[in-house]
Amino acid sequence: MIEQIKKQISESIQTKQELLQNHELLLNIQKVAELSIKIYADSGKMLLAGNGGSAADAQHIAAELVGRYAFDRASLSAIALTTDTSALTAIGNDYGYDQIFSRQLEGLGSSGDIFIGISTSGNSRNIINAFKSAKQKKITTVALTGRDGGEMAKISDISIVVPSSQTPRIQEAHILIGHILCDIIEREIFCD
Numbered sequence: 001m002i003e004q005i006k007k008q009i010s011e012s013i014q015t016k017q018e019l020l021q022n023h024e025l026l027l028n029i030q031k032v033a034e035l036s037i038k039i040y041a042d043s044g045k046m047l048l049a050g051n052g053g054s055a056a057d058a059q060h061i062a063a064e065l066v067g068r069y070a071f072d073r074a075s076l077s078a079i080a081l082t083t084d085t086s087a088l089t090a091i092g093n094d095y096g097y098d099q100i101f102s103r104q105l106e107g108l109g110s111s112g113d114i115f116i117g118i119s120t121s122g123n124s125r126n127i128i129n130a131f132k133s134a135k136q137k138k139i140t141t142v143a144l145t146g147r148d149g150g151e152m153a154k155i156s157d158i159s160i161v162v163p164s165s166q167t168p169r170i171q172e173a174h175i176l177i178g179h180i181l182c183d184i185i186e187r188e189i190f191c192d
Contacts, residue, residue: 008168015162015169016176028160029177032116032142033184035158039114039140040189045077047109047139049101049130050118053171055082057118061178069182073190079108081130101130111138119143120170122150122161131155144177146170 019025036046046065048058058080065078081104082088091103105115115134117127122145131141131152143149143156146164153159162173 011166011169012172015164015166015173018163019173019176022163025160025163028158029180030184031158032114032160033181033188035140036114036181036185037188039112040076040185042112044110044112044114045079046114046116047079047081047105048116048118049081049104049127051124051126053167054118054120054124054174055080057171057174057178058082058116060175061116061182064179064182065185069179069186071186071190073186076185076189081105081108098125098129101126102133105130105133105137105139109134109137109139113137114140114142116142116144117152117156118145118174119150119152120146120167120174122147122152124152127152128155144174146173 039046048062050058059082062078062080065076067075081101087104088100091100095103109115115130117130119127122143128151134141141156143152143159145152145159146162149159149161153161160177162170164170164173
């Protein structure tokens with residue numbers, strides 16, 4: 001078992017080393033952070049969504065922004081579209097699972113907001129549909145993916161593609177990237 005534990009840790013470290021050495025990826029994280037800061041300065045909000053573990057990541061990032069990440073400060077507007085079970089089940093029942101996020105974006109999103117769609121494959125149909133709704137409302141879209149980025153990376157305004165094909169490693173990198181974004185946003189807005 002110890003060897004398996006070491007293998008998992010080593011693979012996680014290797015993925016993060018690849019993140020560290022990928023200049024384009026680092027620049028895209030910076031772009032998302034800068035854009036988020038501007039959106040908050042203009043009274044906009046961040047909306048996030050994903051499925052399964054990515055839904056948990058969306059909720060985690062939103063909680064860090066609404067609550068706090070590293071220190072006490074005013075709350076920032078962030079909504080995980082994965083949390084309202086009545087909306088999810090009603091939309092899923094009436095329109096189909098592929099529309100659960102796009103319908104919420106239509107009602108909750110505004111021009112000038114940012115939507116972060118999280119999917120390890122980059123091919124989650126309900127996130128792709130949400131990107132389409134976001135574009136109609138002039139909401140900036142960010143794909144947080146892995147593998148080759150999938151369709152999401154092709155249609156998003158900014159894509160952050162974790163260089164891995166292993167779902168657990170991609171998910172570990174996604175929450176690291178989420179924490180980096182929260183840290184930068186919080187410090188830039190509240191630490192003058």
